[in-house]
Amino acid sequence: MNYWDSSLRSARVNELLKVAKYSDYIRCDMAFLALNDVMGQNWGSQLSFWGYSRPSTEFWSDAIRTVKQQYNVLFLAEVYNPNQQRMIDVGFDFVYEKTLYDHLAGGNLDDIRGYITGTSLNFHQHGAHFVENHDEPRAASFFGSAIRADAANAVSMTLPGLRFYFMGQENGDKNKLDVHLRRGTPEPVNTGVNAYYNVLWKALSLDITKYGSWNYRNAQGTGDSWRFLTWEWVYNGHKVLAVINYSDGEGAAYVVCPLAQPENGNDTINLTELLTGTVYPRSAKQMSSQGLMVVLGAWSVQMFQYN
Structure with a gap:
């Protein structure tokens, strides 16, 4: 899609308004691809040849402002380094925190500690922390054991920011849920993992860990x-x-x-x-x-x- 085209931008804003009417959150897949810089890097020569020039404003800044004027909805960007802070700057409430996920997967505590302490509180607060999602493997499988996956989840979910869970994570599911099939292989609930999530969620529901x-x-x-x-x-x-x-x-x-x-x-x-x-x-x-x-x-x- 050509986000340097004003008519395309208007059409996409209208689509967002339709979604916002029924939603609390809007997750925007590969949202960083619509940034002017990224569009220019990927398609600049073609767009110039076709007569398009770089817009004076970012699509997301205009779109999010327009939607929020009508609806109380939050925006989550799927985005990866080096564009995470840029997506916050253009108005996203939360951005994927893939860097923390990668450090937890690597398991080097000096790297994990250094990243957490070296990252600004503001960025933590805008991070969507996760240990699995529709793109990543199931945590209970990927981290090698359910108990390590639970520890990784505890690190992620006790930090400031959005606590971003995936369906079946709380049951210790190991089989990846294919978004194209919209179903996964049935498997029994891991009662130990489920019990852990129940008590963790209760702790995370306290005002202290929500607003403190x-x-x-x-x-x-x-x-x-x-x-x-x-x-x-x-x-x-x-x-x-x-x-x-x-x-x-x-x-x-x-x-x-x-x-x-x-x-x-x-x-x-x-x-x-x-x-x-x-x-x-x-x-x-x-x-x-x-x-x-x-x-x-x-x-x-x-x-x-x-x-």
Whole structure:
């Protein structure tokens, strides 16, 4: 499609308006191909020969603005490096976070940690985080085991941004769902994976993990601390600390929680582990200085809520 043609642009905006009438979200397949720069790179010589010139505005900027003037709808762009930030700039609410997915697939914790801490909070907030979708393999198959896929999912879904799931993911499905057939091979539900998703979704439904501020926390103090990814959500004085052992071995570490404070002069505060319901009484002073000690098995996740 020639997005340098004004009549084509108008027709496509009209199509988006029809979709927006019935939708909360609009996912735009390979959306970056409509950018003026990309159109120019791919088709510039032909378009020039046919008498077209580069438009003064981006199609997506005009289209999204027009649609949002009439409908309260959000836009998700399928896009890959180096055009992710550009799609945010032209008005998309969320963009595919394929770079994080690739790092999780690679499994190098230094790369994962470096990417998460080196990426701006604004970009995280606009990222659509996923471990599978219609193009990618099933997570339970691709990551080598259901437990590692669940750990990768915990990393993705406890970051700021859009939590982007695919049908059957919560059941541990391994057979790819072919979008052209619109059906997949039937398979039994993995009850362990399903139970994990149910408790994780409950934790992610809290106001803290939906509306709170997000801060990276360092795991330290032991030879195993490299195994951990840790961060904390804070909202209205409530906190949730997410701890993920994203490795194939058990590990222990200390996580400093600088916001831990005694309650009514009592140094002991209760931490509720959201995935099991277990309550751990701990010293607020120790948590904010030496750190909270955590011990997790391979590919394991804990989420601690405290005030």
